[in-house]
Amino acid sequence: MFCGIKSPEQRRLTVRCWMSVPLVVLFSLGAAAGVVLGHWHGWAAYLVAVLPALPILWVIYEFGVYLAHEKDEFQRMLLAQCLLGGIGGTLATTTIWGFLEDFAHVPRLDLAWVYPIFWLFVLVSWPVVWRRYR
Amino acid sequence: MERRVGSPARYRFDDRFLFIIVPLFLLDAVLGGWAFHYRHFHPTGILVYVCAALQSMPIIAFIVVLGLYLAEETDEFMRALWVQSLLWGTGATLAVTTFCGAMEKYGQATHMGGGMIPFVFYIAMIASLAVNTWRNR
Secondary structure (H helix, E strand, O other): OOOOOOOHHHHHHHHHHHHHHHHHHHHHHHHHHHHHHHOOOOHHHHHHHHOOHHHHHHHHHHHHHHHHHOOOHHHHHHHHHHHHHHHHHHHHHHHHHHHHHHHOOOOOOOHHHHHHHHHHHHHHHHHHHHHHOO | OOOOOOOHHHHHHHHHHHHHHHHHHHHHHHHHHHHHHHOOOOOOOHHHHHHHHHHHHHHHHHHHHHHHHHHHOOOHHHHHHHHHHHHHHHHHHHHHHHHHHHHHHOOOOOOOOHHHHHHHHHHHHHHHHHHHHHHOO
């Protein structure tokens, strides 16, 4: 499945990103079950709430490792620009939404959506950045 | 006193920050402080969206100014420092929002407004920039 990826760094990053997906699901379900069934609150709830964030932190760490180790400067720059596009889009969306919450009383933005919104903007940025260097 | 000479891109970044971002933040503060808190201004209809867009302007403008700086900066080292800091800011923001989202879902924390997220990002980014600069001094 990953044999088509030539760079070992890219292959490593892709494999680890895919590995994180079941971990997010597993940890989220575990944390939800712990809080709902165990009725934990206080410090125990804080510790459980950290669980779904751990694979996300791992993915971010892996991206940092990739950017540090990727020898192809061009590929590194492309990814950095996409990630910047992602955070720019995320900040713009959440800021506008935050003020609309205050003024227009739109539904509250569930913070768990910030992570998917970020990756959505990274995906949108990718063809734009790629096309610039075609 | 040592005079530190930056790159032309850095000068342009400083100028844009001073003449675009700062006035927009002032406008934001005036609108937030005077109109909404002192005058109890309650916009309706299209004015709601105009006010939300006006208050979001400093954050969006700062993102654009940062993007322009990264595009114009010719010093690879400085660009790498900024990119690293932006990535650390991104990482911290995503981690904090995921954690707070989970806490909210379990009813253990109050809602963190979307307007707070950029501040989490900028605090983490500035802290990371300071650490990176110190490490490479």
